[in-house]
Amino acid sequence: MFTREELQVCKRCSLHKTRTHALVGEGNIHADVMLIAQAPGEREDKENRMFVGPSGEILHTLLNESNIAENELYMTNLIKCNLPKNRKPKQSEIRACSIYLDSEIEAIAPKILAPLGYYATKYIFEKFTLPSFSKKEFPELIGKVFISENYKIFPLSHPASLLYHHEFITKFVNNLKKLKQLSRS
Ligand code: SF4
Numbered sequence: 001m002f003t004r005e006e007l008q009v010c011k012r013c014s015l016h017k018t019r020t021h022a023l024v025g026e027g028n029i030h031a032d033v034m035l036i037a038q039a040p041g042e043r044e045d046k047e048n049r050m051f052v053g054p055s056g057e058i059l060h061t062l063l064n065e066s067n068i069a070e071n072e073l074y075m076t077n078l079i080k081c082n083l084p085k086n087r088k089p090k091q092s093e094i095r096a097c098s099i100y101l102d103s104e105i106e107a108i109a110p111k112i113l114a115p116l117g118y119y120a121t122k123y124i125f126e127k128f129t130l131p132s133f134s135k136k137e138f139p140e141l142i143g144k145v146f147i148s149e150n151y152k153i154f155p156l157s158h159p160a161s162l163l164y165h166h167e168f169i170t171k172f173v174n175n176l177k178k179l180k181q182l183s184r185s
């Protein structure tokens with residue numbers, strides 16, 4: 001797998017011009033479950049830590065509520081550098097950065113990949129040749145299990161969406177509980 005030092009000097013796409021840090025994943029490298037978020041937020045970029053901003057805080061709280069210990073997980077991002085003003089990722093940036101996520105998946109070899117949100121799910125579905133879907137269709141995939149190669153793929157909402165849509169929190173917690181059961185099965 002690539003090193004933190006290698007990632008810090010990456011200039012494969014123009015996001016290197018605006019980042020403070022490129023973030024490598026964190027957590028248990030022997031975990032059965034890999035959570036894949038979209039990209040580091042502003043605070044993550046400044047502090048060089050995963051999930052320390054507002055969406056990270058809500059994720060930590062809900063993992064705790066679902067009795068998922070964070071040492072059971074490896075957590076990473078589809079894109080390793082911050083997207084200015086939290087804009088959407090471009091296809092060219094996803095293409096450029098995906099070598100790092102691919103390398104993490106290969107090195108960690110989790111049983112379950114849980115992409116958070118539309119873009120991470122779209123990339124994982126394409127990588128594992130699962131059916132394509134539109135942004136409008138994405139909510140229908142959340143909380144369902146897809147199997148490809150040796151992986152179970154379990155799409156979840158992005159925690160950032162829960163900051164604005166509190167009505168999705170209960171469903172998110174139920175899906176985290178389902179994820180825990182899945183990791184035990
Ligand atoms: S987003 Fe990825 S590919 Fe682009 S500069 Fe950062 S680490 Fe490199």
